Amino acid sequence: MQFKSLVYLAAVAAAAPNLHRPGSPESIKNLKDKIKNVVIMVMENRSFDNLMGGQTLAGLENPIQTGPYCNPLNISNPGTGTGCTEALDFDSIINDPDHSISGNNLEFYGSFTPDNAAIKAGTLQPDMSGFLTEQIRLYGKKADEQVLQTQVINYYTETQVPVITALTQNFVVFNHWHSDVPGPTNPNRVALCSGTSAGKGKNNFQYNTMTQRSIFQEVTELGLEWKDYLVDTSIQDARWFTWTYESNNTDRIVFMDEFYEDARQGTLPHLAYINPSCCGVGTNSMHPTGRVSDGEQLIKDVYEALRGSPQWHETLWIVTFDETGGFHDHVPPPRVARPDNATHSETTPTGADYTFAFDRLGGRMPTWLVSPWAAPAVEQKGVDACGRTVSYHATSILRTLGYLWGFAPYNPRVKGAPSFDHLIGTELRTDVPDKFPTVSHFLQLAMTQLKPVAPAPQQDLQTVVQSRAREWHFHIYFLLQSPTEKAAALALRDAVLRLRAFVAVPLHQVNEYPIGPHPAGSYEIWVPDSSFSDVFFYLVLIHPLTTLQRRDHEFRNGWLGKPWPIYLGGLPIESAEVPLQYPELRLGWSTAPEDELSLDERRKKGAELEALLAGDPEAAPAPAN
Numbered sequence: 001m002q003f004k005s006l007v008y009l010a011a012v013a014a015a016a017p018n019l020h021r022p023g024s025p026e027s028i029k030n031l032k033d034k035i036k037n038v039v040i041m042v043m044e045n046r047s048f049d050n051l052m053g054g055q056t057l058a059g060l061e062n063p064i065q066t067g068p069y070c071n072p073l074n075i076s077n078p079g080t081g082t083g084c085t086e087a088l089d090f091d092s093i094i095n096d097p098d099h100s101i102s103g104n105n106l107e108f109y110g111s112f113t114p115d116n117a118a119i120k121a122g123t124l125q126p127d128m129s130g131f132l133t134e135q136i137r138l139y140g141k142k143a144d145e146q147v148l149q150t151q152v153i154n155y156y157t158e159t160q161v162p163v164i165t166a167l168t169q170n171f172v173v174f175n176h177w178h179s180d181v182p183g184p185t186n187p188n189r190v191a192l193c194s195g196t197s198a199g200k201g202k203n204n205f206q207y208n209t210m211t212q213r214s215i216f217q218e219v220t221e222l223g224l225e226w227k228d229y230l231v232d233t234s235i236q237d238a239r240w241f242t243w244t245y246e247s248n249n250t251d252r253i254v255f256m257d258e259f260y261e262d263a264r265q266g267t268l269p270h271l272a273y274i275n276p277s278c279c280g281v282g283t284n285s286m287h288p289t290g291r292v293s294d295g296e297q298l299i300k301d302v303y304e305a306l307r308g309s310p311q312w313h314e315t316l317w318i319v320t321f322d323e324t325g326g327f328h329d330h331v332p333p334p335r336v337a338r339p340d341n342a343t344h345s346e347t348t349p350t351g352a353d354y355t356f357a358f359d360r361l362g363g364r365m366p367t368w369l370v371s372p373w374a375a376p377a378v379e380q381k382g383v384d385a386c387g388r389t390v391s392y393h394a395t396s397i398l399r400t401l402g403y404l405w406g407f408a409p410y411n412p413r414v415k416g417a418p419s420f421d422h423l424i425g426t427e428l429r430t431d432v433p434d435k436f437p438t439v440s441h442f443l444q445l446a447m448t449q450l451k452p453v454a455p456a457p458q459q460d461l462q463t464v465v466q467s468r469a470r471e472w473h474f475h476i477y478f479l480l481q482s483p484t485e486k487a488a489a490l491a492l493r494d495a496v497l498r499l500r501a502f503v504a505v506p507l508h509q510v511n512e513y514p515i516g517p518h519p520a521g522s523y524e525i526w527v528p529d530s531s532f533s534d535v536f537f538y539l540v541l542i543h544p545l546t547t548l549q550r551r552d553h554e555f556r557n558g559w560l561g562k563p564w565p566i567y568l569g570g571l572p573i574e575s576a577e578v579p580l581q582y583p584e585l586r587l588g589w590s591t592a593p594e595d596e597l598s599l600d601e602r603r604k605k606g607a608e609l610e611a612l613l614a615g616d617p618e619a620a621p622a623p624a625n
Contacts, residue, residue: 045325053155059378097326179362199342266310382418
C-alpha cells in the first residue's frame, strides 16, 4: 500500500518522494541508505500560530489562511470583548505567557482543573479559548489589556521571519506536530530525548537526576558518536540524565564553535544535538524575552554550515521546539498513550490541586525536516504502528531514529508515535539554496516609531520621592579578557550617565574580576521611572556586550512598578525574590507607602554610599540634588 499525507510543492529537480508506508521495510531501508548523520536543534517556546501564522504556503492551517481566530478577554465574562489574531509589529514580548501545566489547562480547556475523566471519555474537548484570559490574569495589573492580547495571540508575517519562510518553502514542514507535555521547558526536553519526563511537570529538577534511558545512551551503546553542542551553558539536554555522568560522557558536551568546525571539516557525529541559548535578551532560542530575529540568525548560521559541509548529502536536520510557551494556537492537542504510570500533581493559581497523567499532548508547534533528500512539502498527520491517522509529536523523533539505527521503542508513548522515515526521498535534490535570507531586524526599525514620549527626567531626589517614582536596575556585563568589550562597556556607562537620567544613585563600582562561571565583569545602572524608556531603548540599540553572561544574577532580575509600553522582549523576567544592591535605600523595590523611607533618610543613606565610592575612579558620581 502506498501512503500519502503530503501536500508536495512545485520544485525543480526536487527529491522524489518516498511513497512507501511509514515504518515499512522499504521505507526503513531507504532511510538507512540516505541518512548517516542526524542533527537535532530544539528551539524554545513558540506555537505554530504564533511563528507560522503569516505563512501563505498552501496546506498550512494558520490564522492568515484559515483564520482569524479569537479568544474572549475573560472566559468567565464573555461580554468583556474578544481579541483576534493579527500580524505582530514587534520582535518579542515583555510578558512571558504562562506555559505551566495549570496554565495550559486554562488556555486549552478554560479551567485550571479540567475534568480528567471527561477528557478521557471524549466528552470534554479543548476549545483553545483561554490564552487571553490567562495572559491578562497574570499581567493585567501592570500592562494594558490591548498590549497583552497582542503579545499572546498575534503572529509573524513572512517578511518578518524570512528564515522561517525559507525553511517552510524549501523543505518539509509539519502542519500537526505537538509537544509531548502540555507544560514547561525541562519536562519537554527530557521527554524529547527519552520518551518520558518520568512524572516531571515543572522546571524544578536539576541536571543528573533523570535515570531513564536516553538517546545519548542509546547512540553510545550502539557504537555511534554524538555531541551536544551548546550556544552557552543555559541549556544542556545531555546533562539531565544520570547516565551521562556515570558513563563519563560529559566531555561530549561542547560549544557551538566546535559544531561549525566539525561541519566545515565533515566530521559531524552520527547525532549532533544543538542547544540554543535561553532565555532573555541576546539569547537565540526564541524564548521570550529573547528576540525571534536572534533565533532566525542561529537557524541561518546552522543551515549554511550544514549546506556547505562535505556531509550535507547524507544529513537530516530536524528543527523543532520544546513547547509552545503559552502562545495561542487554535488546533486542540489530542490524547495520546501514556509513556508510563507516572503522574504529576501541582497546586493551581486558585489553590486547587490538579493531577496530570501524561495522557495528552501539548500545543501545536513548528517543526521542519531539512535534507537534500527531503522535497518541499507540507506534511499533515502521520500513521501510528496500528495504521491509525494521528498527529506527530516530539517522540516521533525517537520512533524514527529507532528505525534508522535499529533500536526498540522505550515505552508505549514512543511505540505509538508516528514516524517520518517515509519523508526521506529517493533522489538527491540539486535545487536547495546555498544561503538563507538575511534576518529581518524589523523591530529595531519599529523601536524608533513605537518609542513612547517620556516626560523630562526628574533631576532631584525630592521630586522622585514625593512622586513615588520607582528606580530600575540594569546589570551590564563585559568580557574581562576583551579590552575592546571592556572599553565599550565603560564608554556605554559614561554615555548613559550623560543622559542625566540618574537621581542621587551612584553607578556601582565596576567589577574587574570574574563574577560567575564566565570570565565576566559587571556594573550596574539605576534609573528612575520617568527616564526608564529613554535609557532602555538606548541600551538595546547600542549595547556592545557579550551574550554569554546572563544567568549569574537570575533572581535579581525584576520587572517592578509601572510598565512602559515598550514593544520589545527585553525586560527581565519577573521574580518574587529580588535581592537589592543597596537594600538600605530600597532601590528598585516597590514598597508600600507606609514603608517608604523619608526624604531625609534617603539623603543620609545616599551620602554614606557616595562617601564610600568617592575615592574610586571607576565609580561614576551621581548628579547633584
